Amino acid sequence: EDKVVQSPLSLVVHEGDTVTLNCSYEVTNFRSLLWYKQEKKAPTFLFMLTSSGIEKKSGRLSSILDKKELFSILNITATQTGDSAIYLCAVGGGTSYGKLTFGQGTILTVHP
Amino acid sequence: NAGVTQTPKFRILKIGQSMTLQCTQDMNHNYMYWYRQDPGMGLKLIYYSVGAGITDKGEVPNGYNVSRSTTEDFPLRLELAAPSQTSVYFCASTPTDYGYTFGSGTRLTVV
Numbered sequence: 263e264d265k266v267v268q269s270p271l272s273l274v275v276h277e278g279d280t281v282t283l284n285c286s287y288e289v290t291n292f293r294s295l296l297w298y299k300q301e302k303k304a305p306t307f308l309f310m311l312t313s314s315g316i317e318k319k320s321g322r323l324s325s326i327l328d329k330k331e332l333f334s335i336l337n338i339t340a341t342q343t344g345d346s347a348i349y350l351c352a353v354g355g356g357t358s359y360g361k362l363t364f365g366q367g368t369i370l371t372v373h374p
Numbered sequence: 375n376a377g378v379t380q381t382p383k384f385r386i387l388k389i390g391q392s393m394t395l396q397c398t399q400d401m402n403h404n405y406m407y408w409y410r411q412d413p414g415m416g417l418k419l420i421y422y423s424v425g426a427g428i429t430d431k432g433e434v435p436n437g438y439n440v441s442r443s444t445t446e447d448f449p450l451r452l453e454l455a456a457p458s459q460t461s462v463y464f465c466a467s468t469p470t471d472y473g474y475t476f477g478s479g480t481r482l483t484v485v
Binding site: 266268271303304305306307310350352360361362363364365366367 | 405407409414415416417418419422432433464468470473474476477478479
């Protein structure tokens with residue numbers, strides 16, 4: 263059975279701090295790993311990673327994948343209150359058809 | 375461009391009642407999915423479809439049914455609602471693999 267585990271489950275920081283969110287996975291025939299941000303409603307796409315060691319970056323957010331050790335990290339630098347959200351990691355693999363296995367999420371709270 | 379539209383946004387059901395959650399996409403995507411999200415949990419796949427007339431079970435299909443008569447529509451049917459089905463339901467679609475567009479969700483409470 264495919265499994266995705268995120269840590270920590272929750273994190274409270276102050277504005278300006280840097281955070282690192284972790285995602286480890288066990289999946290048959292790995293295809294890609296995705297990060298989503300979820301605020302009040304539906305998840306919104308952040309990154310899709312398919313190759314080891316290649317950093318994806320968007321503003322203050324960056325992510326990297328290690329396919330040998332089966333994990334990914336999501337870094338957020340200079341956090342802002344608007345970064346408060348649930349961050350979801352999801353992995354696609356196996357017979358796919360786009361099916362994703364999601365981790366339980368990390369709840370990030372950024373205080374002013 | 376509407377994307378993925380889910381209705382209703384909120385619903386309260388009594389135990390044993392039935393209902394259909396509607397999902398429509400206007401992007402001509404082949405793949406469509408239904409997920410549920412419980413508090414403190416990630417999303418769990420209920421059913422998915424790779425095209426009109428083709429559906430298959432996901433991780434947690436019990437108590438649900440789906441149909442896909444057109445490319446655009448992928449309704450989720452709850453028969454004999456149970457409190458364990460209290461959750462937030464998300465529909466998603468993608469043209470190939472993984473580029474999900476999510477609907478805004480349906481918050482369902484079964485009492």
